[in-house]
Amino acid sequence: xxxxxxxxxxxxxxxxxxxxxxxxxxxxxxxxxxxxxxxxxxxxxxxxxxxxxxxxxxxxxxxxxxxxxxxxxxxxxxxxxxxxxxxxxxxxxxxxxxxxxxxxxxxxxxxxxxxxxxxxxxxxxxxxxxxxxxxxxxxxxxxxxxxxxxxxxxxxxxxxxxxxxxxxxxxxxxxxxxxxxxxxxxxxxxxxxxxxxxxxxxxxxxxxxxxxxxxxxxxxxxxxxxxxxxxxxxxxxxxxxxxxxxxxxxxxxxxxxxxxxxxxxxxxxxxxxxxxxxxxxxxxxxxxxxxxxxxxxxxxxxxxxxxxxxxxxxxxxxxxxxxxxxxxxxxxxxxxxxxxxxxxxxxxxxxxxxxxxxxxxxxxxxxxxxxxxxxxxxxxxxx
Numbered sequence: 001x002x003x004x005x006x007x008x009x010x011x012x013x014x015x016x017x018x019x020x021x022x023x024x025x026x027x028x029x030x031x032x033x034x035x036x037x038x039x040x041x042x043x044x045x046x047x048x049x050x051x052x053x054x055x056x057x058x059x060x061x062x063x064x065x066x067x068x069x070x071x072x073x074x075x076x077x078x079x080x081x082x083x084x085x086x087x088x089x090x091x092x093x094x095x096x097x098x099x100x101x102x103x104x105x106x107x108x109x110x111x112x113x114x115x116x117x118x119x120x121x122x123x124x125x126x127x128x129x130x131x132x133x134x135x136x137x138x139x140x141x142x143x144x145x146x147x148x149x150x151x152x153x154x155x156x157x158x159x160x161x162x163x164x165x166x167x168x169x170x171x172x173x174x175x176x177x178x179x180x181x182x183x184x185x186x187x188x189x190x191x192x193x194x195x196x197x198x199x200x201x202x203x204x205x206x207x208x209x210x211x212x213x214x215x216x217x218x219x220x221x222x223x224x225x226x227x228x229x230x231x232x233x234x235x236x237x238x239x240x241x242x243x244x245x246x247x248x249x250x251x252x253x254x255x256x257x258x259x260x261x262x263x264x265x266x267x268x269x270x271x272x273x274x275x276x277x278x279x280x281x282x283x284x285x286x287x288x289x290x291x292x293x294x295x296x297x298x299x300x301x302x303x304x305x306x307x308x309x310x311x312x313x314x315x316x317x318x319x320x321x322x323x324x325x326x327x328x329x330x331x332x333x334x335x336x337x338x339x340x341x342x343x344x345x346x347x348x349x350x351x352x353x354x355x356x357x358x359x360x361x362x363x364x365x366x367x368x369x370x371x372x373x374x375x376x377x378x379x380x381x382x383x
Contacts, residue, residue: 008117009126011174012110013133019073019167020137021144028153029096037089041096043343048100050339056105057332065109065116070171072105077164084157104339108331113175115319115327123319124269127312132254203333206321211334213377214314217277218341220370221307223349223363224284228300231360237293245297249304256308269317274375276310281371288356288364 005013033041059068079102083095114126148155203211229242283299283306290296314334322330345366352369353362 005126005129006117006122008176009114009130011170012113013130015069015073015167015171015175016110016130017133017137018170019163020134021140021163028149028156032083032153032157033092033096037092041093044093045096045100045103046339046343048097049103050336052101053104053107053332053335053339055101057108057328059105060108060112060328064177065113066171066175066177068109069106069113069175070168072102072107072109073164073168073171075102075105077161077168078102080157080161080164084154084161104335107335108328111315111319111331111335112328114315124312124316127315128257128308129312131311132257132308135250135253201326201329203329207318207330207333209377210314210318210321211337213273213374214334214337215340216370216373216377217273217314218338219345219348220277220280220284220367220374222338222341222345223367223370224287224300224303226345227349227360227363228296231287231358231364232293232296234358234360235291235293235296237297241293241297245300249301252301252304253308253311256305257311260309269313269320270378273310273313273317274378276306276313277371277374279306281368284364284368284371288361288368 029038029041029045031038056068056072059071063071076099079095079098083092083099086092086095111127114130115123118126144159148159228245232242232245233239280303283303287296287299290299315331318330318334319327345363348366349359349363351362352365353359356362356365
């Protein structure tokens with residue numbers, strides 16, 4: 001599977017993995033900010049990260065994906081250095097805002113690079129392999145964090161800055177130099193579409209539906225991911241079980257992707273996403289109903305298998321459906337679904353917890369309902 005990927009996609013996977021080895025630091029923003037600033041810091045970071053993704057899409061109209069990717073990684077590294085050195089509430093908040101503003105700059109460029117380097121099923125495979133590799137890198141990052149955390153949160157942030165800067169160097173050194181057309185050289189059809197709406201870009205209906213469905217999917221995925229450890233502990237599992245379960249999922253993901261690759265060749269992304277999310281909904285509702293830690297673990301590992309099949313499908317669906325000139329904006333708009341879902345999950349899980357009885361069960365109930373919405377929305381989206 002790895003050898004079948006285009007060279008640019010393989011290089012990009014290594015760039016993202018290198019960057020992900022330090023990405024754990026952002027999980028400790030609230031710790032660095034302190035209890036008085038934590039809420040404001042997290043909200044500020046989330047808002048700036050959403051703006052960052054859109055800024056990355058607009059930069060792609062002027063610069064090459066390779067340049068935007070490297071610049072975004074370098075900017076994130078420099079902002080993290082500023083955060084590691086920040087003293088006092090004002091400096092910390094300003095540094096967090098800068099980190100957020102740089103944090104997603106590279107994401108549309110990353111997706112655009114894969115879209116240009118591949119097509120069809122190879123395109124989906126490239127996105128999927130990247131997702132699996134990032135999951136594995138995240139598991140390794142947890143081990144790095146365990147070593148550095150006793151030294152202090154600022155050491156974690158400094159290590160994250162270093163991986164960002166190294167990833168930027170690797171991107172500049174090894175990614176192909178395939179620049180996109182500069183301003184004034186874009187296709188005539190692109191300019192005609194822009195003129196037709198008075199100079200303003202408006203998301204088409206297909207993109208709106210993909211984004212609504214993607215937001216529901218993100219809510220379900222985040223609800224399971226964020227609350228699984230808590231749910232296992234609520235149900236009497238030993239303290240070492242959540243970590244072992246997550247490690248098992250990281251091992252299972254690439255195996256499931258490899259096993260399902262040939263079975264699903266030729267099927268539309270919408271069909272696979274619709275069927276997959278129905279399975280995820282069923283598994284999430286099982287986790288909401290049961291009080292058994294063993295059944296919860298088994299259902300979560302089954303969710304991992306299904307999610308592995310879905311990895312890369314959203315990006316591939318956007319890349320296949322978007323007009324080439326507007327593809328970066330489609331990536332930015334649909335990718336915003338995760339930024340919208342993240343602050344929505346805790347209150348939804350808390351509300352559902354009043355019905356389900358515990359926070360973990362409430363989160364799984366939220367996930368089940370969210371996953372059920374995905375195929376309903378996708379039915380109206382062209383394949």
